[in-house]
Amino acid sequence: MKFAYRSLLLSSVLFPCIGCDQATKQIAMSALDDSPHTYLEGILRLQLSYNSGAFLSIGDNLSPFTRQSIFFWGVASLLLAALLYLLFAQRITRPQVIGLGLCFAGGVSNLVDRVRFNGTVVDFLNLGVNHLRTGIFNVADMLILTGAAILATSFFRKPARPCQAVHEGMSPE
Template structure:
């Protein structure tokens, strides 16, 4: 399986959704899918997760680029090990990081559009879903599925 093709496809999906949000949601601000539960709401985030580091675009671009390159190198080196959970987690994280990086470089902000109004959760996007899903899988791999993870019995 070519994980870099999957990365390209996931980044394309993310960018298409963000384009649609820019085109259709920006003029109307929000569209309720399930009223007071889940809306499509247009947002521009100039920070990182939960809007931390607002306005620090250059810093976020540099850090995201360095981390993404390091993860891509690690992904290439991990292809020989054939641990699918590790490879899928890295693929998802890289895809999400690239999706948001493209926004930062192109627009100077990240387009957000998924809004769980029921729990007043911050608006997010598909790239964020990829990063969180990949990070969750990576944490599981590191804690439970990694054959090199030896736990001492006490």
């Protein structure tokens, strides 16, 4: 895949995704508080939360220095490596660019939160039925999970093969 096309594809994923995540977080901060607002008979809950850890608040109880080292500098390093891979990998497919681009966009947007909100990420979505519920998450988390799913499936798909007759130089009938 050519660099210019890859850069355009990455930009078309990156900017709208970061914009959407940041916009929804801004709306959540202005419209919600820490008490849950339930919709769709309790399936969807909106509740403002500031998460200083990772997914499901993992690492929330670490020292501030360790949290910053892992969740800011460690994540920033991984994001830089992902960006370099996205831009310069010799053999990368369109689904891999989209999948890794979604992961990259979600990671960057959550990293922006950590800079803006003193090491925390804004979360506000919760799904579930009765006591079976997800943790509180945000749009960036959905981007990361969607990107990971696209990446995983892209590695299991076989590349398209040309038609045998065309491949051997015969005209298809």
